[in-house]
Amino acid sequence: MKTNYLLPQKFKSIGIVLLVPTLLMAVLYLFYDFELSFLDFRVFSIINEPIMGDAEHFKFIDDNITNELIAVFAILSLVFIAFSKRKVEDELVADIRLKSLLGATYINYLVLLFCILFFYNFTFMWVMMFNMFTLLLFFIIHFNFKMIQLNRK
Amino acid sequence: MKNSLKVERAKKDMTQAELAKLVNVSRQTINAIESGDYNLSTILALKISKVFQVNVKDIFLLEAKDL
Incomplete structure (x- = not known):
């Protein structure tokens, strides 16, 4: 059977190789506010709304892009x-x-519903940030668990 | 859906891996079909029946619960 829309097999290795330094950088960024100084750039923003001040639209702004790259x-x-x-x-x-994709989607949104009801203010912002990645993460765990089960048979 | 895949394989003295190779799937897929854990596609059913040179209905049968 032809399966469409899947990436070539070698992309899995590329993904794993990319993920390791990315996770390391993410931990350093989240827990130690670590930013790479050579990543200070003038970047184009569609909307930039700082904590203090008014929102700006379609403007170039100065930013360190460590977090964006992560x-x-x-x-x-x-x-x-x-x-x-x-x-x-x-x-x-x-x-x-x-x-697995269906299962991961259910799990992801059940967790998100729980967080909407019980996590507030700044903590919920953290939840939303992690939620960008959790659907994929839940899918990878679910799918690989099922494949291991299948290969044991 | 019931199936007599195991019987058909035995008649031809064929392993799951050999059948899997002939119809271009994994051995685990043949195993899952035989044990009733997976309902295969029409294309795969036709390919398997072609390997054994029998009618699809001679290998795969609907059960009362499927109706």
Whole structure:
């Protein structure tokens, strides 16, 4: 069976290689406010609303893009790991993939609903930040768990 | 859906891995079909019946609960 929209198999390795330094940088950034000084750039923003002051639209602003790069590489690496082809990609794997995506979506939004009801203010902002990645993360865990189960049979 | 895949394989003295290779799926997929854990596609059912040179209905049968 032909499975469309999957990335070539080698993207999984690329994703893993990308994810390791990205996670390291994310930990340093989140817990130690670590930013790479050579990543100070003048960047184009569609909307820039600082904590103090008015929102600006369609303007160039000065920013350190460490956090943006961490987010971009985290999403890319997780997408690469999640949606790259396996060595054997048949209709059963496609079925498990689809069910895992459904399961991960349910889990992700159940967790988010819980957080909406019980986490407030700044803590909820952290939840929203992590929620950018959790759907992919839940999918990867669910899918690989099911594949390990299948390979044991 | 019931199936007599195991019987058909035995008749031809064929392993799950050999059948899997012939129809271009993994051995685990053949195992999941045989144990009733997975309902295969029409295309795969036709491919399997072609390998055994029998009618699809001779291998795959609907059960009362499917109706």
